[in-house]
Amino acid sequence: MEFLDLAREAAEKAGKTAMSYFKKEHTFHHKGEPSNFCTEADLHSEKVIFELVKKHFPKHSFLSEEMGLVNNGSEYTWVVDPIDGTVNFSHGQPLWGVEIAVFKNNMPFIGVVYLPVLNELYFAQKGQGAFLNGEKIGTSRTKKLESSLIGLEVNYPAGRKVQKFPFEKFIRNIPAVLGMSASTAFDLVAIARGGMDGFVEEEAYIWDIAGGMVLVEEAGGKVTDWKGKALVWKLDTEKLYQHIASNGILHTEILERFKSYL
Numbered sequence: 001m002e003f004l005d006l007a008r009e010a011a012e013k014a015g016k017t018a019m020s021y022f023k024k025e026h027t028f029h030h031k032g033e034p035s036n037f038c039t040e041a042d043l044h045s046e047k048v049i050f051e052l053v054k055k056h057f058p059k060h061s062f063l064s065e066e067m068g069l070v071n072n073g074s075e076y077t078w079v080v081d082p083i084d085g086t087v088n089f090s091h092g093q094p095l096w097g098v099e100i101a102v103f104k105n106n107m108p109f110i111g112v113v114y115l116p117v118l119n120e121l122y123f124a125q126k127g128q129g130a131f132l133n134g135e136k137i138g139t140s141r142t143k144k145l146e147s148s149l150i151g152l153e154v155n156y157p158a159g160r161k162v163q164k165f166p167f168e169k170f171i172r173n174i175p176a177v178l179g180m181s182a183s184t185a186f187d188l189v190a191i192a193r194g195g196m197d198g199f200v201e202e203e204a205y206i207w208d209i210a211g212g213m214v215l216v217e218e219a220g221g222k223v224t225d226w227k228g229k230a231l232v233w234k235l236d237t238e239k240l241y242q243h244i245a246s247n248g249i250l251h252t253e254i255l256e257r258f259k260s261y262l
Contacts, residue, residue, distance in 0.1 A: 003057075003076075003102050004125050007112040010052045011098045014045040015116035018083055022117070023092045039090055042066055045082035045098060053078050061235070065207045068237050077103040077235050081207040084113075085183030094118060099185045101210035106233045111214025113185045122189045124218035130192050139221040139247035140194040145257075148176040148197035148250060151187040153204070169261040170200070174254075188212025191245055192219035198246040198254045206233065209241060222248040228255050 021041035046066050053062060057078075062070040064080040078100065083089050085096030094117035102110035109126040122137075124130040130137050142148050152171075171178060176198075181187055184204055190196035192215040201209070210233070213223045223245045225231055231241060246254055 004110050004112075004123060006052065006056055007078075007100045007102060007110055008114075008121065008123050010049045011100050011112045011114035012121060013052065014048045014082060014098045015114040017041070017048050018045045018089070018096075018098070019116045022089065039083075039086060041089065042083045042086060046080065049078070049080050049082065049098075049100065063207065063235055063237070065205065069235070075105050079103060079108070079207050079210050079235070081185065081211075084185035084208060085181075088182050093182075095181050095183045095186045097183065097185045097189075099207065099211040101207075101214060103210070103233070103235065106235065108210045108214050108233070111211035111218075113189045113211055113215065115186065115189070120189070122192065122215050124192075124215045126214065126218065128218070130215045130219035132189075132193055137193040137219055139191060139216070139219050140197050141249065142197045142247060143249055145250060145253060146175045149195075150174065150176045150178050150254070151190070151196055151199040152178055152180050153182075153184055153187065153199075153201040154180075170258060173261075174257055184208045185212050188216055188245060191221050191247060192216050194219075194247070198244070198250055200244050200254070200258060201242070203240040203242060205237070205240065206235070209243065213243075213245065216245050220248055222246055222251045224251070224255065226255075226258065228252075228259075 018041045046064050060074045061072045061077040081099040084099045089096040097113050097115040100112045101108040111124045113122040122132050187199045226242045
């Protein structure tokens, strides 16, 4: 089986598993502070993906939000967020999804995001474009910040107590409509399909962003760190990424405005 075919199948099956728990009572598993948790749906979704990967590619490594790293010494690693937007999911809100990236060594070359409630399956492979439900997609052509929609995501509340990211200055001074979806995967695929023009995130783990970033870049957009440099990936559970994604056209302007407040 081809990698992309399996990633799409795994995302859809995991999403359908998660849907069986949607808008029902949940069992919560807290990871530190109260706002950082997973549900039984996260765990079951993760298991579906892991078992499929193990069946078809037993020698591949696997890195997931709940399971952590299963290092088999392979050049290929499947990086998985079984439910991105767990807070939305647990509150019965529709903006959540399954995100999968496949890495060769330290670079992602496949990205899949499935949003079950919206019935939207996004997928991309390096050099082959980005697609939504089989139709090719591309980023917006918005050229002016005054006409743009920019997404924001911030860290969990405890981390916010010590953060130095000047959100207030950025929010007050950027001439754009700003929004917060509480799902990084949703924000990134929104950029890929042209429904959002930019996105700034304070801190994210590799499984939050890798799949979505393949989609953004294959759709014609751009992704960098806060200094405008390419992200340097590390296949572990600890590294946090500060990043900006955009339609490409607005990237330099968003980046320069953002940097002026650091």
